[in-house]
Amino acid sequence: MILEAKDLNYYYQDGENRRYILKNTSASFEKGKFYTILGQSGSGKTSFLALLSALDSPHSGTVLFNEQDIKQIGYEKYRRNNVGIIFQSYNLIPTLTAVENVLVPMSITENELPEDKKTVAYNLLDYIGIVKSKADRFVNKLSGGEQQRVAIARALATNVELILADEPTGNLDEEMEQEIIDIFKKLAHEHQKCVIVVTHSNEIALQSDQTFSLKKGVLTTDE
Amino acid sequence: MNFIKRGLLGITRKKGKSLILLAVIFILGNLISGAISIQQATDNVESTIKERLGTAAMLELDYEAIEAMNESEMMELEISNIDIDLIKQIGGLSYVKYYDYSMSTALGSESIESYQGEEMEEENIIWDGPSMEFTLKGINYAPVIDFEEQKGKLVDGRVFTTDEVENGSAVAIISNKLAEKNNLNVGDTLTLDNAVYDYSETGEEELIASRDVVLEIIGLFEPQSAKEDKGESSDGGMMDFMDIDYQNTVYVPNEVVSSEQRYYWEEYVKFDEDYADMLVDDDDLEYYTPIFFLNNQEDTEAFKEEVMPLLPELYLVVNASDQYESIAAPIESMSKISGYVLLVAVIATVLITGLVVLLFLRDRKRELGIYLSLGERRSRVVGQILIEVMIIGLIGISLSLFSGNFLAQGVSETMLEADHDQFEEDTIYFNEFETDLTTDDVLESYQVKLDANYIIMFYVVGLLTILVSTVIPLTYIVRLNPKKIMM
């Protein structure tokens, strides 16, 4: 078990009332598997993912990474060394080229990386489907699908085993969506990563190894 | 792609914004550098002029305090003389390089003619009363303090010996011009008349008594005025008057003057007995003017503080450099203005640069959020922004280093000219210290320079200002929440 959520509670204060987004939510995730978290808009999927990726902290409960509380690891440190995050709106730095965007986390992480980071970055992009000529372009001159590939490459650049994605295909057409999902599957099954993807698409959920459903603060799973 | 490299790319990849920031810093930098340039120039004037004013200190009556007195206070007013013991005590202080005290009197002569300047040689003097055109100036400091201080220069013969000073020997040092005019040489004697007149009754003077003052000439001096070196004097009249006065000065030991004074009053008192009652004792005749020269310009305040308690009531210590304030009024006002400009410029720079940087950072909110979501330390994100701003700041400051200095030159020149025009003519500051400094000298010593002092000062002030201006925008970074930005 690489990642485990234990009794997470998360709410928004709504005047006097607490509006619970997550109620005593627990879940566990393993390496080599492709997970989806399914739920309607506003059900709290992003909130849950933010807790798993240490961009936010729960009001109670813990998130364990390799049995260790991520609060203990340190949220910043956990983000730079243990997790790769992919967002719906790519979140690339527009003044940098594709390959430079991939290089950014490589100088932030403390993980051991090969000497020649630039070559690694090019190879990663190539593997994800961005050829060298496109890798040297500024990211705002790439298509949405290409930009999301760069974001995936960036998430992989620090050599992490855990990939979290929040509606990564939300802005893409179906064909592009499938290509991205195929990449996630490959990462999980061929490279032994733990991939957790938040989506509201049943088609994607059907392709995953395990699906969690979030409804009214309660997380259920099909297994 | 570490934060330093990111900072450099941040500058080059966003040229438009970098240029805007550069322009803002450059413009504000000009104000700061101009103000610092003028400050430094005025500081320079202060030290040069004070240097030239010298380290002389005198003891003076506090005329302002006396004037402020009411009638009854005035009636009780009793001013005691400064006696020789006190002068010697003050002269013994460690600040004092050397000192002298002197008694002067005016005498006439039948046997020699006074020097009346080069041009006025043929003119008749209209004053037909008893002439007293020679100043007998007593000295106690044998090498003659006026020569040590370059007011005059010994050109022939020798100065006094301590024995001569102590014994009050009848020896004198006169000016070269005076000697030439009367065909006198070192070793010759000259005779002055100590004549006692009665002016009281008719207005017509009446000779009561007279005696010859026979002095042996032991040396000749020439005035050493700084103005003379310049050839043409800018204000002939006043300078000539001062020069003629000095040419007719006869240096003698104090005792010679004192004995002539005594003779004068003894004879006068014989004639006018009412007056005799007013003179209580001999001491009233022993009135010496002391002058002290300090080792160091910086000692003037400390010297003042130590001497003031020793002085009798109503006396003040006056330093030659005290005149700086009145001489350099235009410079002082400019120094003040530039001080305000500097303050305002620094505050404006902090606010304007801070706001511009903050606006640019808000535009880059997403980028900053990305770094944070990738686990970058906030301190390094702050570091990256600091690098970007400080590099642009350094360039902007360096550019305004020269242009601001150049601007200051032009601006202060105009200001000084305007100030200068307010003075009808070249004003000479004439007082007991006999300065020959004029406003022209002050204005001439004003120079906006591009020296190491200025450069260092400007970089320190400029870069610190920009550093402070990044404080507001950087607190913005510290408070960024990556989840809100990214998700």
Ligand SMILES: Nc1ncnc2c1ncn2[C@@H]1O[C@H](COP(=O)(O)OP(=O)(O)OP(=O)(O)O)[C@@H](O)[C@H]1O
């Ligand atoms: N700052 C906030 N204050 C109050 N309520 C909030 C805040 N942010 C989100 N919410 C609410 O919390 C709930 C969960 O939001 P979340 O973004 O996790 O939903 P989601 O499942 O990701 O939705 P979507 O599919 O539209 O992205 C929503 O009902 C939302 O309105």
Ligand SMILES: [Mg+2]
């Ligand atoms: Mg969402």
